[in-house]
Amino acid sequence: MKKNKLKILRLHDKFYLKENRYKKPKESFKFLVRLLKKLKLNFKNEIRIGDFGCGNGESSYYLINQFPKANIYGFDILPELINKAKKNVKNVKFFTGSVLDKNLTEYNTYDVSLLIGVLAIFDDFETALNNLIYWTKPNGKIYILSFFNNYPFDVNIKFSKSKNWQVKKPKFWESGYNVFSKQTISKFLKGKKRVKDFKFYDFFIKKSLKMNHKDYLRSWTINSNKKKLLINGTNLLHTFSFLEIKLKR
Numbered sequence: 001m002k003k004n005k006l007k008i009l010r011l012h013d014k015f016y017l018k019e020n021r022y023k024k025p026k027e028s029f030k031f032l033v034r035l036l037k038k039l040k041l042n043f044k045n046e047i048r049i050g051d052f053g054c055g056n057g058e059s060s061y062y063l064i065n066q067f068p069k070a071n072i073y074g075f076d077i078l079p080e081l082i083n084k085a086k087k088n089v090k091n092v093k094f095f096t097g098s099v100l101d102k103n104l105t106e107y108n109t110y111d112v113s114l115l116i117g118v119l120a121i122f123d124d125f126e127t128a129l130n131n132l133i134y135w136t137k138p139n140g141k142i143y144i145l146s147f148f149n150n151y152p153f154d155v156n157i158k159f160s161k162s163k164n165w166q167v168k169k170p171k172f173w174e175s176g177y178n179v180f181s182k183q184t185i186s187k188f189l190k191g192k193k194r195v196k197d198f199k200f201y202d203f204f205i206k207k208s209l210k211m212n213h214k215d216y217l218r219s220w221t222i223n224s225n226k227k228k229l230l231i232n233g234t235n236l237l238h239t240f241s242f243l244e245i246k247l248k249r
């Protein structure tokens with residue numbers, strides 16, 4: 001008997017249409033800028049930054065204010081988010097398209113490529129990582145913020161709102177919380193000719209976030225051993241790291 005495969009959707013990102021945190025940057029963006037400032041990049045020169053999966057452009061907004069001479073290019077799959085970014089963020093160029101499409105942009109183009117909060121949507125991390133390596137210049141850097149597992153397991157998460165449950169299955173599954181292990185990612189990167197080295201920087205939020213009763217997919221913090229851990233309505237802990245990848249000259 002032929003099994004009907006259920007659709008896997010990603011619906012939650014439309015909340016960025018209502019969110020306006022341009023002037024209140026996320027702690028993760030500040031953490032990223034601290035990492036970027038440690039690099040020997042000359043941000044006074046016209047370096048190119050690619051912000052892949054840029055959403056409504058909040059990260060690009062923060063970056064262009066931090067590095068006004070940089071040329072920043074933002075890409076996102078949702079045209080409505082790109083339209084919003086274009087209206088709200090000046091001096092950044094925005095484009096609609098998928099980071100899974102190698103032809104989204106050109107080979108060897110960016111000094112810094114970013115993928116913030118996007119990788120966990122995909123069941124396969126390799127396509128996005130291969131593309132980022134392809135689009136980044138020799139000696140360029142890639143920063144990926146995602147959930148990475150310290151333990152040797154890759155975890156594939158699909159969820160469905162309870163209201164969508166039908167007989168024996170939901171109407172569709174949603175994605176966004178896949179966790180790849182640091183071990184799997186490291187093995188993959190060690191096999192890449194263009195990669196010089198890479199490092200994971202674990203990231204913990206400092207401010208407390210309250211549960212949002214209108215949207216349980218928004219994360220909130222719980223306290224554990226003086227650290228704040230992020231969790232959401234999927235009941236899974238979100239352990240974030242920035243993966244820094246440096247390419248060879």
Ligand SMILES: C[S@@+](CC[C@H](N)C(=O)[O-])C[C@H]1O[C@@H](n2cnc3c(N)ncnc32)[C@H](O)[C@@H]1O
Pocket residue numbers: 010013016052053054055056058059075076077078081097098099100115116117118121
């Ligand atoms: C959690 S949001 C992060 C947005 C932004 N980077 C930030 O940190 O504020 C994930 C973003 O990835 C985008 N996205 C999902 N699949 C994508 C794809 N295949 N190509 C490009 N963007 C994608 C979504 O539309 C959404 O804006």
